[in-house]
Amino acid sequence: MLEKLAQLREDVLKKLNEIENLEEVNDLKVKILGKKGEFTAIMKEMANIAAEKRAEFGKTTNEIKKVLQDKFNETTVNLKEIAKQERLKNETIDITLPGRAANIGSLHPITKTVMEIKDIVSEMGFDIVDGPEVEYVKYNFDDLNIPKTHPSRELTDTFYIKDDVVLRTQTSGMQIRYMKDKVPPFRMISVGKVYRPDYDVSHTPMFHQVEGLMVGEDVSFANFKAVLENIVKKIFGKDRNVRFRPHFFPFTEPSAEMDVECGVCKGKGCRVCKGTGWLEILGSGMVNSKVLENAGIDAKKYQGFAFGLGLERITMLKYGIDDLRAFFENDERFLDQF
Structure with missing residues (x-):
């Protein structure tokens, strides 16, 4: 079972390095860490593990989960920054345009x-x-x-x-x-x-x-x-x-x-x-x-x-x-x- 988690971690880390948009990141996060995700499904099998090995299994799964969560967060931040820089690069402001006058009220x-x-x-x-x-x-x-x-x-x-x-x-x-x-x-x-x-x-x-x-x-x-x-x-x-x-x-x-x-x-x-x-x-x-x-x-x-x-x-x-x-x-x- 630990081998399943290790393989899942490697597959997820590889996919995150290849993803190029935020929507794919969110979809993958739900697929892996969601309530019905692959990681969650493996965790549910803990009940079938011998009692003396559950502590080690729990420690390892928490470490893997943290690695995945950190990678998801890092990828999200990086993609947001890339999108921001792309938007700034493509957007232009014509500073020669006249300003917009503020609405001035009057007495009722x-x-x-x-x-x-x-x-x-x-x-x-x-x-x-x-x-x-x-x-x-x-x-x-x-x-x-x-x-x-x-x-x-x-x-x-x-x-x-x-x-x-x-x-x-x-x-x-x-x-x-x-x-x-x-x-x-x-x-x-x-x-x-x-x-x-x-x-x-x-x-x-x-x-x-x-x-x-x-x-x-x-x-x-x-x-x-x-x-x-x-x-x-x-x-x-x-x-x-x-x-x-x-x-x-x-x-x-x-x-x-x-x-x-x-x-x-x-x-x-x-x-x-x-x-x-x-x-x-x-x-x-x-x-x-x-x-x-x-x-x-x-x-x-x-x-x-x-x-x-x-x-x-x-x-x-x-x-x-x-x-x-x-x-x-x-x-x-x-x-x-x-």
Whole structure:
């Protein structure tokens, strides 16, 4: 049996010296050292050897196996090096070719809108603030005079983390935080991400919102209307039509929704504006006295107005985009347009 192994070793070493490609090396290795290989088959015959000779047989077979494994490894390394040198010899690089320019990104359209709005409200004296995206129910609903029976507090409309903690559905919670920390008169604006379980051409689970607040002794509905019209006209241009519609919000009274002429269809009606020619961009109104009192402000002395607008909706109107989901798909063909 040892003679079989010795002969197998000589045959394998001879073949390895003649092989010229890696595929043949791998095939031969499987044929000899694989689970069903010739070397393995001889090893299985050890059971037929006398017990006193098994130690010598085992030692010899291990030595032969190591010799074969080393030779296979050596041959593999040599053939890889030969292949590498051959590839380097045949491949050429034309160093006179011009270089490939790296792709340079640009600001996302939503980022551009955020920067523009911040510039506009800064010129108007608004303090720009931000707050936590994981918010207490107290600030997101309770102190804003939103009752527990309100549909917006349902599981289908809000992401709850715990019974008293949510992913904020609006940046309005910052109004409460700000009012509890400041003494009127003041004006503030909060920009950030908010979350609601919606997904279609005009809604996504995460979107951006701007929340504004102005409180003082002589703040009127006329002030509120003038400020909003000024912001919208600076964003869309003086020729873009706007309108206010009476509405109801628990945190403002009286309340109004503000619409802007659809930038996709120019007021003619399309799927984005649902055929109306208008898109609602913000909710607004005079701050409800209960909200002021919840924030520790004397509602008999002070009054104010608040508004909240969706940045994606503003950006869609500004750039004529008909599907809000395009903002989050990271398609370079879409982003290159801006």
